[in-house]
Amino acid sequence: MKKFDAIVIGGGMVGAATACGLAMQQQRVAMIDPVSPAPFDPSLDPDLRLSAFSLASGKLLQQLGAWPLIEQMRLTPYTELQTWESGMTQRLTFDCEQINQPQLGWMIENRLVQLALWQRCEQLGVAIFPWQDWQLDQSHSEFVSVQSGGEQLMGKLVVGADGANSRVRQQAGIGVSGWDYRQRCLSMNVKFTTPISSVTWQEFHPSGPRALLPLYDNYGALIWYDKSATIKQLQKLSAANLKAQIEKAFPKLESDFELLDWASFPLVRRHAQRYIQGRIILAGDSAHTIHPLAGQGVNIGFKDVAQLLKLAHEYEGQNVSVWGGQYQRCRKADNLMMQSTMDLLYKSFSHPHPAVAAVRKLGLQLAQNSGALKKQALRYAVGV
Numbered sequence: 136m137k138k139f140d141a142i143v144i145g146g147g148m149v150g151a152a153t154a155c156g157l158a159m160q161q162q163r164v165a166m167i168d169p170v171s172p173a174p175f176d177p178s179l180d181p182d183l184r185l186s187a188f189s190l191a192s193g194k195l196l197q198q199l200g201a202w203p204l205i206e207q208m209r210l211t212p213y214t215e216l217q218t219w220e221s222g223m224t225q226r227l228t229f230d231c232e233q234i235n236q237p238q239l240g241w242m243i244e245n246r247l248v249q250l251a252l253w254q255r256c257e258q259l260g261v262a263i264f265p266w267q268d269w270q271l272d273q274s275h276s277e278f279v280s281v282q283s284g285g286e287q288l289m290g291k292l293v294v295g296a297d298g299a300n301s302r303v304r305q306q307a308g309i310g311v312s313g314w315d316y317r318q319r320c321l322s323m324n325v326k327f328t329t330p331i332s333s334v335t336w337q338e339f340h341p342s343g344p345r346a347l348l349p350l351y352d353n354y355g356a357l358i359w360y361d362k363s364a365t366i367k368q369l370q371k372l373s374a375a376n377l378k379a380q381i382e383k384a385f386p387k388l389e390s391d392f393e394l395l396d397w398a399s400f401p402l403v404r405r406h407a408q409r410y411i412q413g414r415i416i417l418a419g420d421s422a423h424t425i426h427p428l429a430g431q432g433v434n435i436g437f438k439d440v441a442q443l444l445k446l447a448h449e450y451e452g453q454n455v456s457v458w459g460g461q462y463q464r465c466r467k468a469d470n471l472m473m474q475s476t477m478d479l480l481y482k483s484f485s486h487p488h489p490a491v492a493a494v495r496k497l498g499l500q501l502a503q504n505s506g507a508l509k510k511q512a513l514r515y516a517v518g519v
């Protein structure tokens with residue numbers, strides 16, 4: 136039987152960040168995850184799973200000491216975000232200069248962020264257990280036990296960060312509400328023949344947005360959201376045929392490109408009914424999944440981590456029941472607002488009615504010229 140202050144279940148980006156942060160507060164921490172991130176190999180093409188990290192997420196990774204490790208691998212700053220509706224000339228542009236920042240954020244492969252955080256966990260003495268099948272036992276008042284095979288860990292706090300299909304959430308008996316968007320997202324890595332700009336953009340179509348994420352060394356990611364059936368058909372095409380479809384469906388790209396790799400992901404919105412149950416707390420995708428059109432999923436997960444670490448520090452040594460309610464109130468409301476904003480965007484841009492289209496056009500014009508309000512929205516999105 137091994138005793139810990141905290142046991143983090145799931146060592147994805149959110150779980151590993153939580154484990155690091157708690158270990159930096161001198162807590163004895165265990166992290167459970169059956170899959171460790173593969174080592175960095177600079178000769179390989181970028182992974183398909185990558186995210187746009189906000190300035191606030193960059194700050195958290197700095198505080199956790201993971202940022203220099205990520206910089207030693209690779210990341211791509213982006214300086215401008217443009218969005219528009221297909222067939223319309225009006226663009227909504229967000230520029231880092233509007234908020235006096237050198238960039239709006241960074242495109243980074245998820246695995247590299249996770250890898251840097253695992254390296255920090257090892258440096259900080261986090262005990263890592265490669266378990267997949269474990270059982271939670273909450274019958275003791277002083278601790279939660281996690282058992283696998285003949286082994287048992289005891290923790291005063293258990294953080295469930297085991298992703299969208301969280302087993303922690305299920306074993307804690309926490310329900311979820313949500314829906315399937317009946318859409319998929321096709322993520323395609325490409326290599327351009329000439330350098331492209333550091334602008335990320337999104338073009339809205341009634342069937343879903345299409346987007347470009349710029350990456351290092353002429354690489355980029357093209358993202359295509361559409362009905363599940365359409366995406367599944369596209370996914371089966373040969374590289375040459377899929378490239379031909381991209382050329383028809385996307386706006387003209389800055390340069391010719393080679394299509395390297397592609398995969399699709401289902402889009403599901405979920406929200407846990409509670410973030411806390413006894414000594415168990417949920418964070419990241421185990422608590423919420425969101426439409427990825429504005430690239431906020433891991434960023435709101437990192438906001439959970441920042442809040443959890445802040446409260447754990449403020450209430451050092453105290454039972455999670457003292458501060459868990461505060462964590463839930465703060466994070467649930469913020470995450471719900473972000474989920475609802477994404478849904479509003481998604482629904483309004485996919486609505487074909489001409490009256491809605493006219494309101495949309497007016498909305499884009501107003502937003503583009505809204506000055507202080509636009510700056511405020513941008514500050515909220517990037518977290519400064």
Ligand SMILES: Cc1cc2nc3c(=O)[nH]c(=O)nc-3n(C[C@H](O)[C@H](O)[C@H](O)COP(=O)(O)OP(=O)(O)OC[C@H]3O[C@@H](n4cnc5c(N)ncnc54)[C@H](O)[C@@H]3O)c2cc1C
Nearest residue numbers: 145147148149186187297298419420427430431432433434
């Ligand atoms: C198509 C798409 C594009 C996206 N783009 C962006 C973007 O641009 N920006 C952004 O911010 N977000 C984006 N997201 C969301 C982002 O990828 C997720 O929010 C983020 O990966 C969640 O991290 P997490 O650590 O909470 O969960 P996960 O990354 O799912 O990690 C969960 C961890 O738990 C482990 N685990 C699972 N089961 C068990 C078990 N039984 N026991 C122990 N461990 C277990 C897994 O091995 C894994 O390491 C996107 C999502 C999708 C689907």
